[in-house]
Amino acid sequence: xxxxxxxxxxxxxxxxxxxxxxxxxxxxxxxxxxxxxxxxxxxxxxxxxxxxxxxxxxxxxxxxxxxxxxxxxxxxxxxxxxxxxxxxxxxxxxxxxxxxxxxxxxxxxxxxxxxxxxxxxxx
Numbered sequence: 001x002x003x004x005x006x007x008x009x010x011x012x013x014x015x016x017x018x019x020x021x022x023x024x025x026x027x028x029x030x031x032x033x034x035x036x037x038x039x040x041x042x043x044x045x046x047x048x049x050x051x052x053x054x055x056x057x058x059x060x061x062x063x064x065x066x067x068x069x070x071x072x073x074x075x076x077x078x079x080x081x082x083x084x085x086x087x088x089x090x091x092x093x094x095x096x097x098x099x100x101x102x103x104x105x106x107x108x109x110x111x112x113x114x115x116x117x118x119x120x121x122x123x
Contacts, residue, residue, distance in 0.1 A: 001025060001039055001098060008096040009046045016092025017049025021085075021108065023078065023099020024055030033060050040064025052088065054081050055103060078104050082111050 001022070008018065020043060028035050040061030043051050051072045053062035059074060066072040073088055075081035085108060089095070095112065099105045 002042060004096060004098050005039070005042050005046065008094075009048070011094065014092055014094060016090060016094055018046075018096075019050040019052065019089065019093045020048055020096045020098075021052040021081070021105065022054065022058055022061065022096075023103030023105045024057040026057075026100035026102045028057075032057050036060040037064050041068075044068030044070050049093070050088065052081065052085070054078055054099065054105070058099070078107055082108055085111050086114070 005020065008020070022039065022043075025032070025035060025039075036057045037060045039058075040051075041064050043061065043065040044067075048070060051062065051065050051070050052075070053059060053065075053072060054075045055077065062072045062074050073084075075084075089112075097105055097108060097112075
């Protein structure tokens with residue numbers, strides 16, 4: 001997760017925001033809360049434009065990022081995020097989508113593609 005965030009942050013900037021959509025990192029055992037909080041600290045350090053946190057564990061990351069002043073939207077699961085994701089994004093946003101396979105974040109891709117071709121979601 002750290003490598004993906006670092007790579008994303010260093011991509012050439014465009015006019016839009018850098019948006020991260022991150023789902024729970026599953027099967028981390030007793031280290032889970034601390035590792036998710038570390039992700040939140042990284043999001044905060046890089047001052048990303050929007051952090052969409054999906055899952056119970058990613059809520060720990062959201063807590064840390066939000067305390068640092070990052071704009072955060074939280075969702076309990078991927079299905080809940082899918083219902084609102086289009087309204088959160090703006091034309092020109094650069095997006096990183098990452099999480100454990102068990103979070104099924106790939107199901108958001110169809111919604112994201114629809115948003116990029118539709119007047120809805122383009123602000």
